[in-house]
Amino acid sequence: MEEKPVLIRREGNLAWILLNRPKKLNALNAEMLDLLESALEKLDSDEGVRCILLRGVGERAFSAGADVSWLSGLSVEEARTQVSEKGHRVVMKIRGLSKPVIAVVNGYALGGGCELALACDLRIASEKARFSQPEIRLGLIPGWGGTQLLPRVVGATRAGEMILLGGAVDAEEAHRMGLVNRVVPPEKLDEEAVRVAEALASGPPRALAMAKRLLNLSLQGPLEEGLREEAEGFSSLFSTEDFKEGVAAFREKRRPEFKGR
DSSP states (O other): OOOOSEEEEEETTEEEEEEOOGGGTTOBOHHHHHHHHHHHHHHHTOTTOOEEEEEESSSSEEEOOBOHHHHTTOOHHHIIIIIIHHHHHHHHHHHHOSSOEEEEEOSEEETHHHHHHHHSSEEEEETTOEEEOGGGGGTOOOOSSHHHHHHHHHOHHHHHHHHHHOOEEEHHHHHHTTSOSEEEOGGGHHHHHHHHHHHHHTSOHHHHHHHHHHHHHHTTSOHHHHHHHHHHHHHHGGGSHHHHHHHHHHHHTSOOOOOOO
């Protein structure tokens, strides 16, 4: 039986979401977006999952973005509701999850693939990774958040160059411009991703969720609003068992065992 184009693989308290169309460079279509949104919802509600890793199957591509053969016959209304808004829901789902999400970029991250990576909390790339927003070359613009997310991550100048010219940047340049957190040899990619994911998974879940929410807020609202929310979130964590455990472990010079309570 043919495997689904989006897979979930569990490894202890980590979960991988795998984009599984390697022969099409993991290009995305409506079915995949629906499955991806469903997978994110399922894992967010699973208390046994502490961190999520998003990766493309194979070694050539994280994702080549939206499948052009899917786009070519759509009406204006279909393009808005079935492509752009559907993609936006996935992007906002990633950003709104209470758990950290790591993009594990093993090759091409083009168009919507780059936008999916931008939505994640951390991005770890293979030395062979390439990032691009090439939509302008089709007479389009990014439709899954690239015009909003890319400037927030790399700044307006570099984002403008990528979006207006449609060129690609390699992994090292992506690292220099702040598009990715770290770059490793291809054979070390999954190992490094798991190492980072395990570090996140061992952290205090409620504090991580609060930190993630406030980091996202910092990109949206006024500073004063962000500071008010930070003070509220900071103080609320003082009532948690994880905070008490963190203090006790610090005093006892041992590793804390966070329970998410």
